Amino acid sequence: MTPSSKHCLLVVDDEADVCDSVNDLLRREFRVLKATSAQEGFRLMQEEEVHIIMTDQRMPRITGVELLATVKARNPNAIRMLFTGYADLESIIAAINEGHVYQFLKKPWQPEDLLSAVRMAAKEYDRLIATAEEGDRLRSELASLQHRLSVLEEEVRLLSGLLPK
């Protein structure tokens, strides 16, 4: 991937060290944005096109699951990832089942696991975009075909009017 076509990843964790660490690990392959609060994360998502968002579960004021649910509504294409150091599996399982979360990672993660998970997320994003683009292309093709069809039908109608009875 050329530098300009790097995927954009937003990491949200109230601990700045975690954000920095993730940035250091991923910055070669991804454009990493860091946010230490959900508000900052939302602001960055408005300013930039974020492809992957990964967030900590336990943060002041808002949980990662809640954050991802909002993201899903506002930015449905972004791949959502969650990590946590706590064993509060109940809420996480629910979030996964409700489709708010694409990937779940346990803190501390193996850096290799994080890398491969993020790479997979990027692929998933590309697949989604490709599917969406394919859908758009097909839809426009369909629209133009329909247009041509209606033109042809009009021609047939005119021609049949000219035929001797």
Next chain:
Amino acid sequence: MERFSNKPPVADRASTWDGSADELPPAEREDAPSALAISERRARALFEGIEDSVFVHDMDGKILDANPAASRRLGYTREELLTLNTRDIDDPEFAAGYEDRLIEQLARGRLHCEGRHRTKDGRLIPVDINTSTMVLEDKPVVLAVIRDIAERKALEKAHAEMAEAQAVHARVIEAKNAELGQSEARYRMLTEASLDAVVVADSDAHITLFNPAAERTFGYSASEILGQSLARLMPDDQPGDPMLQLQEALKARDPNVVDHTLTLRGKRKCGEVFPLEISISAVETAEGVQFLGSIRDQTERQKMAAMLAQSEKLASIGLLSAGVAHEINNPLAFIGNNLAVLERDLGGIRGLLEAYESADATIQSTMPALHEKILAIREELDWDYVRANLGRMLSRTREGVGRVASIVNTMRGLARTAPPVMEPVSLEHVVSASLELVQGRMRRHGIEVHRINPTESLPPIACVSTQISQVIINLLVNAVQAVEESTRGGGRAITVLLRRETGFQVLEIADTGDGIPPEVLPHLFDPFYTTKPVGEGTGLGLSISHGIITGHGGKIEVEARSGQGACFRIWLPERTAF
């Protein structure tokens, strides 16, 4: 009386008096005059001489005749009586029933009743009346024979009173007996059947009573300890003369001793010293003051309290460590991550330096001063060593972080947030499956396994089989290690015994290792307590096992003496549903 004497005996015969008149032969009636005279005289003598009062009255009650006994008893003259009605001599209450009696009298021809007569001077006398109807001068009349029953009544009354007195007496005696029985039962309950050991001693501290519970507690029979000194029941290792102190305290009624509950130590016949709780009270008796000690063996309670404290300690440590674990995970996440970044970037840095180093010769020739400086820094840094060592150091650091992560992960197991799902499982199967996993290691070390199963097949118990299996494997691995490290000769064996105890299934895992030193025993279930070399064990195995077993409503205990091997026992409740 004249009127009666004038009456021919036929009247008698016609009456319903009795059948005696009919017995007279007709021949006797033929020679009337003399026979009549004899009969009349006889009747008259009878009438006048009889002790009972005799009346003749008509249907209205008007008295027609009365005998001397009647006059005597009622205090009226015969002439006075002949002017009276039965109502005048009947007591008013009795007189009121006259009509009813007359009806019955007429219907049956006779009547027997009891009543009361009133004498001329107003005394009332109880009477027994026998009447019969007869015909006199063609008129129906009533003949009444009246017996004074005052004496009989008095006798009856005396009898009744006596009977009542006797009954009252009997009741009193019965109540007294019941009371005695109760107090005896109380006494028995207090001493014989009491769960508390009761020991009574006199003021010289000689034992005068020793109940069955005391026999059980101290191991002495009453017969061998009665009369002995209380000192026999006390440990000898106490400073000073506790017996003397006790005696003085008892004599002085020291409020800290008498009527007070104390925690002391006792000594059993076998010499075992045990904790006890004693309440002493002084009882004044005919033989002088006696001191009653109600004694409760505290051994079990102290054991329970220790177990409870242990469980609570472990639970709180579990909660604490789970919290700590979560806090550690955050920094652990970026430490591990940064190490990976460092490792990766170090590779890049080394490549970069190698590229620079390739220009070494050029630098040396063109910039000798800089080259000197580079050499000095390299020397200072010991660059050759660092270059060789950095990669290894980083990978070891990553390993260390990995170990920390796994310990933290295990610690989280100490406190389970949600109760795991229990299913009915055969404990025997869980034991088999667990043994399977450790079998290879046992074979390699030449350790024999003896399995002892109960003859009856045990019902399944409700448990989380993975957890129970974890506990069993943990205990088996510990046993294997104990046998491996054993320095004493003897069999290299592990015994796995499964048995049933009321409401529980018991699993015993015993080894032939060196046992557990007494100083280690109290810490055995403490988290992070390990006797293994650093890095070999986390010291969490037994404390997690403890948590799992108590979480199942069971208990885990160890019996171990140095040099005799260790035996771990697990009790799991036989419940099939929760």
